[in-house]
Amino acid sequence: MRDFEELKYFLEPHFGLKIGWELIEYAVIEHRQLSKKERSNFKKELLYMKELLEQKQFEKIQQIIKKNNLEDTKLYNIDKIQKFIDKILPIIEKYEYKKGIPYVPFKALNYLFDTIITPPKTKLSFDFIAIDIKREGDTFIHHILQDLKYVEKAFMEKDEANIQKLLQLSREKGITIFETQDRDKFIEVVTNELSY
Numbered sequence: 001m002r003d004f005e006e007l008k009y010f011l012e013p014h015f016g017l018k019i020g021w022e023l024i025e026y027a028v029i030e031h032r033q034l035s036k037k038e039r040s041n042f043k044k045e046l047l048y049m050k051e052l053l054e055q056k057q058f059e060k061i062q063q064i065i066k067k068n069n070l071e072d073t074k075l076y077n078i079d080k081i082q083k084f085i086d087k088i089l090p091i092i093e094k095y096e097y098k099k100g101i102p103y104v105p106f107k108a109l110n111y112l113f114d115t116i117i118t119p120p121k122t123k124l125s126f127d128f129i130a131i132d133i134k135r136e137g138d139t140f141i142h143h144i145l146q147d148l149k150y151v152e153k154a155f156m157e158k159d160e161a162n163i164q165k166l167l168q169l170s171r172e173k174g175i176t177i178f179e180t181q182d183r184d185k186f187i188e189v190v191t192n193e194l195s196y
Helices: 005-014 021-031 036-054 058-067 078-094 107-115 126-134 138-156 160-172 183-194
Strands: none
Touching: 005 021, 005 036, 021 078, 036 058, 036 078, 058 078, 107 138, 107 160, 126 138, 126 183, 138 160, 138 183
């Protein structure tokens, strides 16, 4: 029988007894701050549990509840586990990478300027900006990383046409990060935070 370390971790800080079921999506969003490997292991545990439910292996599920001390969590019985699986898997999949959404240069950056790095928030640390980006899901992360490579390349190669396009976009939004000495640090920190 497998361990359910990621599930137990999720149930402690993210979705404890005092957190209502209506907040499960917020719990998933907070959980997204973990590494891709941890999130992948969490999903594998959930899919295994779903498989047991579909196969009506209720005795095995009871053993999992007992072995992993789930009696004192929200998942203290099979009905609660079924409810949890039915609610959480679609939310997790909503934030996963979607291959069918094409990359459009600067579209993710434009969205970033509209929603995350708005002028009143320009003093946010780069780490906090990366955390907000993670909440947008893996497709957005993939596209913003491509945009940041595009920006880095434009400045490295002194590509004036693309630099002007980028600066015009950021000025229209009231964002000056790409006009300051912090540009390279911003790209480095956000890229590192989003790449693990």
